[in-house]
Amino acid sequence: MVVLFIVVIGGDAVAQVLAALAAVVGHSRSPFIGFHGGRGVAPATGGALVIQPLLLAAIFPIFVISIAITRISSIGSLSASAAGGIAMVVITAVTGLPPIYYVYAVGVPGLIWLFHADNIERLVRGKERRLGPRGGANGSSGAA
16 A cells, blocks of 8 residues: 555655565564564565556466465465566566666565565475465465
8 A cells, every 4th residue: 555655646666666665574574563574475465566567467376376286375475476576677677667666676575585584494394384274294284
């Protein structure tokens, strides 16, 4: 919503990108809950919807298919954010968007990956939680 607000009040591309990055950080490291929070995927999705809706069309299938195949939410988030960064670089270059969107293309996925550090550690160890009923390969369930 913050990126949409920036657009509505006439904010330029720099303000939009800064708002999007701030939303991801604020969601993930809120001072109101002890600098804890989510992984930044939801506000990143909202920001992308406003900044470049085509980006979501490119990455949503990657998110869904990754989770459907692996039953691991973090793999969906990490793969979609990486693909989104690459897609945003391409979209920015091809459509002639302002260069500040390269910061967005690198910054948002970078923050999402940073905030998924514990998930990545569990993935490397083969201990990441899976969606669905208990009794899977690692014997646990739950969202990442």
